[in-house]
Amino acid sequence: MVSLKSCVEQGFDVTLFEKESSIGGVWAPVAGKTWNTLHTNTSYFSSMFSDFPWPKDTELFPDQCAMYKYLNDYVDHFGIRKFIKLSSEINTVEKVNGSEWSLKWSNQQGTMTTEQFNYLIVATGVFSRAGKHDIQGLEHFNGEILNVSEYRDANLYRDKRVLVVGTSFSGAEAAGEIGTVSKYPVIQLINKPYYVVKKITNGKPIDAHLYSRELADYLSKQDPTKISDIIHAFYGSLSRENDNVQDLNPDKSLAPFLTISNSYLDRIKDKKVEILLNKECSGFDENGLLTYKKQQQEIKEKIDVIVFCDGYLCQIPFLPKEVKDKMKFIQDDKFLPLLLHKCIFCLDNPTLFFIGMYKGPSYGSMELQARWISMVMAGIIKGPTQKEIEQGIDEEQKVRDQRPRPQLPHPFHIQYCDYMARQIGIYPDDDKLQDIYKQYPQLYKLLYNNLMSVACYRLWNSIYINPNSFNESPCPIAMSNLQLLDDKIYNNSTSINVNDN
Numbered sequence: 239m240v241s242l243k244s245c246v247e248q249g250f251d252v253t254l255f256e257k258e259s260s261i262g263g264v265w266a267p268v269a270g271k272t273w274n275t276l277h278t279n280t281s282y283f284s285s286m287f288s289d290f291p292w293p294k295d296t297e298l299f300p301d302q303c304a305m306y307k308y309l310n311d312y313v314d315h316f317g318i319r320k321f322i323k324l325s326s327e328i329n330t331v332e333k334v335n336g337s338e339w340s341l342k343w344s345n346q347q348g349t350m351t352t353e354q355f356n357y358l359i360v361a362t363g364v365f366s367r368a369g370k371h372d373i374q375g376l377e378h379f380n381g382e383i384l385n386v387s388e389y390r391d392a393n394l395y396r397d398k399r400v401l402v403v404g405t406s407f408s409g410a411e412a413a414g415e416i417g418t419v420s421k422y423p424v425i426q427l428i429n430k431p432y433y434v435v436k437k438i439t440n441g442k443p444i445d446a447h448l449y450s451r452e453l454a455d456y457l458s459k460q461d462p463t464k465i466s467d468i469i470h471a472f473y474g475s476l477s478r479e480n481d482n483v484q485d486l487n488p489d490k491s492l493a494p495f496l497t498i499s500n501s502y503l504d505r506i507k508d509k510k511v512e513i514l515l516n517k518e519c520s521g522f523d524e525n526g527l528l529t530y531k532k533q534q535q536e537i538k539e540k541i542d543v544i545v546f547c548d549g550y551l552c553q554i555p556f557l558p559k560e561v562k563d564k565m566k567f568i569q570d571d572k573f574l575p576l577l578l579h580k581c582i583f584c585l586d587n588p589t590l591f592f593i594g595m596y597k598g599p600s601y602g603s604m605e606l607q608a609r610w611i612s613m614v615m616a617g618i619i620k621g622p623t624q625k626e627i628e629q630g631i632d633e634e635q636k637v638r639d640q641r642p643r644p645q646l647p648h649p650f651h652i653q654y655c656d657y658m659a660r661q662i663g664i665y666p667d668d669d670k671l672q673d674i675y676k677q678y679p680q681l682y683k684l685l686y687n688n689l690m691s692v693a694c695y696r697l698w699n700s701i702y703i704n705p706n707s708f709n710e711s712p713c714p715i716a717m718s719n720l721q722l723l724d725d726k727i728y729n730n731s732t733s734i735n736v737n738d739n
Contacts, residue, residue, distance in 0.1 A: 239254070239261060239309065239312065239313060239318070240287060240593070240601075240604050240605050240608045241254075241359050241361050241593045241604075241607075241608040241611075241612075242254045242318050242321055242322070243312075243316050243318050243608070244605075244608040244609050244611075244612040245359075245608075245612045245615070246316075246318055246321065247612065248612045248613070248615065248616040248618075249616070250357075250612070250615065250616075252321050253321060253323060253353070253355075254318075254321055254322045254323065255323050255326045255327070255328055255341070255343055256322055256323065256324050256325075256326060257325070257326060257327035257328070258324070258325070259324055259325050259346070260324065261309060261310065261313060261322065261324070262305075262306045262309050262310070263309075263363065264363075264365060265302055265305040265306045265309060266306060267302070267303075267306060270302075270306075270387075271365060271386070271387035272302045272305075273302060273389055273390045273391070274301065274302050274303060274390070275301065275302075275391075275392070275415065276301065276302050276411060277297075277299040277300065277301045277302075277437075278299050278300055278301075278305065279299070279407050279411075279437060279444070279498040279499070280299075280437075280443065280444065280445035280448075280449075280498075280599065281298050281299060281443035281445055281446070281689075281727070282296050282297075282298060282299070282300050283443075283445070283689055283691055283723050283726075283727070284445045284449065284599050284601070284602075284689070285300065285305070285601055286308070286601055286692065287312060287601055287605050287692065288602070288605060288692040288693050288694075288695050288696045288716070289696055289715075290311075290312050290315060290316075291693070291719050291722070292308065294722065298443060298726075299437055299443070323343075323345075325345055325346035326343050326344070326345055327343060327344055328341055328342070328343050328556045329342045329343060329344055329350070329556060330342045330556055331358065331556045331557055331558065331561075332558060333558065333561070333587075334354065337356075337588065337589045338354055338355065338356055338589070339354070339355050339356075339357070339358040339589070339590070340352060340353070340354050341353050341354075341355065341358075356589060357589045357590075357591070357615055358589065358590050358591070359591045359592070359593055359611065360554060360557070360590070360591070360592050360593070360595075361592070361593040361594050362552075362553070362554060362594075363552075363594050363595070364550065364552040364575065364594075364595055364596075364597060365550040365552075366550060366551060366552055366553035366554075367550060367551050367553050368385040368387065368546060368549075368550055368551070371403070371546050371548065372548075373403065373427075373519075373521050373522065374520065374521030374522070375520075375521040375522035375523060375524075375529075376521070376522060378522045378523065378524055378525070378526045379522045379526050379541065379544065380526050381526075381541055381542045381543055381544065382398075382542065382543045382544070383543075383544045383546070384543070384544070384545055384546070385545075385546050385547075386404075386408045386409070386412055386545055386546065386547040389412055389545055392412075392415040392416045392418065392419050392420075393419055395416050395419075395420055395542075395543055396419050396420055396421065397420075397421060398420065398422070398542040398543045399422045399425075399539070399540055399541050399542045399543070400416050400420060400422070400424045400425070400541070400542065400543045400544075400545060401424075401425045401426075401427060401528060401541045401543070401544045401545070402416070402424055402425070402426045402427070402544075402545045402547060403426075403427045403544060403545070403546045403547060403548050404427070404428065404546065404547035404548035404549065405426065405428045405432050405497055405547070406432070406495075406497055406547070406549075406645075407497055407498060407499075408547045409426065409428075409497075409547030409548075410432075410434065410497040410498070410499040410502040411499050411501075411502070412545055412547060413426045413502060413505065413511050414499050414500075414501035414502035414504075414505045414511065415501065416545075417501075417505035417510035417511040418501055418505060418510065420510070423509055423510055423511065423512045424505070424510065424511045424512070425512050425514050425528070425539070425541070426511055426512065426513055426514065427514050427515075427516060427519055428513060428514070428515060428516070429515070429516050430488070430489060430492060430495065430515070431485065431486045431487055431488045431489070431513070432486070432488065432495045432496060432497045433473040433474065433476070433477040433480060433486075433488060433494065433495065433496045433497070434477055434479070434480055434486060434496075434497055434498075434499065434502055434503045434506075435473070435476045435477045435496065435497075435498055436479075436498070436499070436500050436503070437498060437499075437500050439476050440476075442727055442728075443689075443727060444476070444498055445599075445689055446688070446689040446727055446728075447476055449599065449651060449652060449689055449690045450652075450686075450687065450688065450689055450690060451652055451685060451686045451687075451690055452686055452687055453472075454650065454651075454652040454653060454690075455686075457469075457650070458650075458653065466493055466494060466644075467490070469494045470488070470490050470494045473488075473494050473496050477496075479503055480503070483503070483506055483507060485506065485512075485513035486503075486506065486513070492642050493642055493643065493644040493645060494644075494645070495645045496645065514530055514532075518530050518531050518532065522541075523538065525538075526540075526541075527539060527540055527541075528540075528541050549572040550572065551569055551570065551572060551575070552569065552575040552576065552595070553569065554567070554576075561584065561587060561590065562576075564584055564585045564586055564587065565577055565578060565584055565585070566631070566635070571638070573638065573643050573647055574634065574637060574638045574647045576592075576595060577631045577634040577635060577638065578592055578595065578630070578631065578634065579622055579626065579627040579629075579630030579631060579634075580622075580630055580654075580657070580658070581595055581596040581607070581648065582607050582610070582611060583621065583622055583627050583630070584627075585624070585627050585628060585631060586624070588621065591611040593607045593608055593611070594607070596648060597646050597647060597648065598646055598648055598649070598651050598654075599651050601692060602651075602655050602690075602692035602695070603651065603654060603655055603658075605692060605695075606655055606658040606659060606662070606695060607658065609658075609662055609664075610658050610661055610662050613662050613700070613702070618700070618702050618703065619661070619662060619663070619702050651690075652690050655690070655692075655695070659695050662700055662702070663700040663701035663702045663703075663707070664695055664696075664697075664698055664699070664700050664701075664707075665694070665695065665698075666698070666708050670708050674708065674712075678712060681712065681720075683724070684717075684720040684721070684723075684724055685720070688720075688723060688724055688727070688728060689723060689727060691719065691720055691723050693716045693719035693720050693723075694716070694720065696713055696715070696716040696719075697712040697713050697716045697717070698710065698712065698713065
C-alpha cells in the first residue's frame with residue numbers, strides 16, 4: 239500500500255494486485271495472521287506512516303481491529319483504493335522486451351488475464367507460509383494441529399492440553415493468552431531462553447528503549463566483537479523479572495534474543511506456562527504422547543492441541559527461476575531467504591524492486607524503501623550501480639553465513655532508515671544537522687534522545703526536489719507529531735494507561 243501511494247505521488251499509472259479479498263495483510267481479520275485480542279508489541283508511534291498519524295486518543299498499543307482500521311483509513315485518506323485489484327493472484331511473471339514485465343493473474347472467478355508493465359514491485363513480505371515443523375514422531379500425534387496464523391481465541395482451548403512450539407513474539411503472546419484461561423498448564427517447546435520484557439518498561443513503551451538514536455549512536459561506536467555482550471547486558475537491564483525464573487536464563491555465549499509480552503512472564507511464574515527446551519524433548523512416541531525429561535525423570539504427556547509458532551517461509555513462486563537465482567533465493571531459509579542490495583535492489587534487474595522483505599520495525603523502513611524506489615523510477619535520483627548492488631549482495635551473504643545467527647538479520651534499524659533517507663535527500667548529513675540543532679534546539683531532544691519517529695523523515699523536502707530544503711523551517715506537521723510523541727511518552731510517561739491483556 240505504501241509502495242502504491244508513493245508511486246501515485248510520482249504520477250505513475252499503478253496497479254496493486256492483492257490476492258486476498260481485503261487489504262491489510264497480516265492484520266486483515268479473515269485472511270491475516272493475527273487475532274482480535276492481539277495488540278502491537280510496540281507503541282503506535284512505531285506502527286505508523288510518517289504523513290498519517292494516529293488519532294490522539296488511540297490506545298498506546300493498538301489491537302488488531304484498530305490496526306486494520308488504520309490501514310483502511312490510510313488507503314482512503316490518500317485516495318488509492320481505486321488502484322487496488324482485490325482477489326487477484328499473480329500466477330506467473332515473465333521478463334519481456336529486455337526490461338519490462340508480463341504478468342498473468344487470475345481473479346476470484348478464475349479468469350486469467352495478461353498485462354504488461356514497465357516496473358515491478360514485489361511487496362509480498364517474508365511471512366508467506368508456515369515453515370516445516372520439525373518434531374520427531376509428529377506423525378503419531380492424533381490431536382489438533384494449527385499454525386499461530388490460524389489461532390483466534392484462547393477460550394477454545396480452556397479444557398485442552400496445549401503444546402506451543404516456538405517463542406518470539408507470537409509464541410509468547412499465544413502461550414500467555416492460553417495459559418491465562420486454560421485449566422491445564424501450557425507446555426512451550428523452545429530452542430533457547432529469550433529475554434522477556436513487558437510493553438511498558440521503566441515507565442515507557444519498550445520501543446522507546448529499543449529505538450533511539452542515542453542508543454544507535456552508542457552501539458555504532460563500540461567494538462563489533464563486544465556488541466553481543468552489550469546487548470545481552472542491555473536486554474538484561476530491561477527484563478529484570480527474568481532473574482527469578484530459572485527457565486529464562488539466556489545463554490550469553492549465543493546471540494541475545496528478545497520477546498515482548500505483558501502476560502507471558504507472569505504465566506511462567508505462576509506455572510500456567512511450562513518451558514521445555516528442545517534438547518529435553520524426544521518428541522511423540524508411538525502412542526502419540528509427548529515425551530521429555532525433567533530433572534532426569536522421563537515424562538509422557540497427552541497433548542490435545544499443538545500451536546506452531548516456529549516461523550514462516552518466504553514464497554515468491556511467480557518469479558522466474560533466473561531472477562530468483564540472481565537473489566540466491568533459498569525458500570527454506572527463515573532467517574534471510576533472498577539476498578538484495580539494501581533489501582530492495584536485485585542484480586541485473588533495474589526495473590524490479592522489493593519492498594517489505596525486511597524483518598524488523600516495518601512501517602518506517604517500508605515507507606522509506608517505497609519513497610526511494612519511486613524517486614528512482616521517476617528519474618529524480620539515480621539508483622545504485624551494478625557494482626554497488628554486487629557489493630550489497632556480498633554483504634548480505636555474510637549476514638546469511640553468520641553462525642550462530644542473531645535474532646534479526648538487520649538489527650540496526652535506525653542506521654538503515656537514516657541511510658535510505660540520505661539517499662533520497664530528506665535527512666541532513668551530520669554537519670548540517672548540527673547547524674539545524676543550533677537553530678532549533680528543541681529538535682535535538684525530539685530526534686536524538688527520544689524514540690525514533692518516522693515523522694522525522696517529513697521534516698524537510700528532498701534536496702533533489704528543493705535544493706534549499708534544509709535551509710527552510712522544519713515542516714510544522716512533522717514537528718507537531720514529534721512533539722505529540724514527546725508529550726505522550728516523556729512528559730507524561732507516569733500517567734500512561736495501557737489497556738492490554
